[in-house]
Amino acid sequence: MHELSIVTSVVESVTESLKAYPGARVLEVRLRVGALASVVVESLEFCWGIAAEGTPLDGSRLVVNVLPVVVHCEPCGEDAELEGVQSFRCPRCGEPCSDMRQGRELEIDSIEIDDGEVKA
C-alpha cells in the first residue's frame, strides 16, 4: 500500500546522490529488501516507472534483492536462516528465537550509471 511512497523516496535519494555525477543517466537501481520489510516487490516494480518519470532515473531498471530472515539461536550459539516468516524458531533445534539479525532491511544497495563521458 505504501510502495509508491517507498519508490518515491528511492528516486529522491538517488537523484540527490547524482549531484556528484553531473549529466549522468541511471541505468539500474538495486535494492535490498528484507523478507519482513512488509513491501511487495511486484508493487515496487509497478510503481517504479511512475515515480521515475521526468527524473534522471527515467527509463532505469529496478532490481530488488530479497533477503531472508536470519535469527540468532541462543542455545545453538549460531545464526540461522528461516525458510519463511510464519514461525520464528531455530530450524536446527526448534527453539523460539526472538533475536532477529536480518530481514527488515529496506535499503538502496547500488546504482549503475552512464556518466556520459565519451571515450576518444
Next chain:
Amino acid sequence: MTTRIVELRRGILKKNDELASALRASYTAAGVLVLNLVSSPGTGKTTFLERTLKELKSRGLRVAALVGDLETDNDARRLASSGAPVRQINTHGICHLDAEMIGRHLNGWEGVTLGGLDYLFIENVGNLVCPSSYDLGEKIRVALLSVTEGEDKPLKYPTLFNSADAAVITKMDIAEPCGFDRALALRNINEIRPGIRIFETSAKTGAGMEEWLAYLAEARGVL
C-alpha cells in the same frame, strides 16, 4: 558511453529514521513514555485508549494522545472525553503516520509540552501493514488484535507482530460468542514474536486493564 556501479548502501527511509531518532532523544530528555498503537481498523484502539487515558488520569498521571486517521476528527473528539489533551492528525489518504507528521503535530500543540507529560500515546492509522515500516521514535510499539478478527492474524501480518514490543487482545468480553480460540491466538502471537508480553483485555468490563496499567508503570520506571 561509460557505465559504472556506484555503491550507495543507504536506508530508503533514512529521512524518517533520522527524524525518529531526534524525536526519541527529545522524548527521553523530557521523561515521557511514548507508545505507538497499531492494529486493523475496527480492533478497538480508540475504545482501549479512551479507557487507558481515563485510568491513568484518575491516578494523577499526565497523559496526552495523537490520533491518526485518513479523514475526520471523530476519534480525537471521542478520546477528548477522557479529559486528556488529544490532537488529530489527518493523513488525507496516506496509510500510516510518519515521524515528520508526529514532529509537526507536537510543535505548537496548545497547552501541551513533552516535559509536562508522563505518557504520550500515538494511535496509528488502522492498518496492519504500512505502519510497521515507520519508526515514530516510540519506546513501545503495541500491536492490538480483537477476538473478532481471527486467531491467525499474527501469521497473516507477521511484520507488524514481529516488530511489536507488546500485544493487546481486545474485546475479551465477547470472546465466547465469537468462538475465539484463546490458546491458538496466544500460540500464533508467540510463534511470530517469541516471549512478547500479551494482555487480554476488555475496555468495556475493565478486564485485564490492571495488568496493562502495571506494565505501563513499570515501563515508565525504566525510561
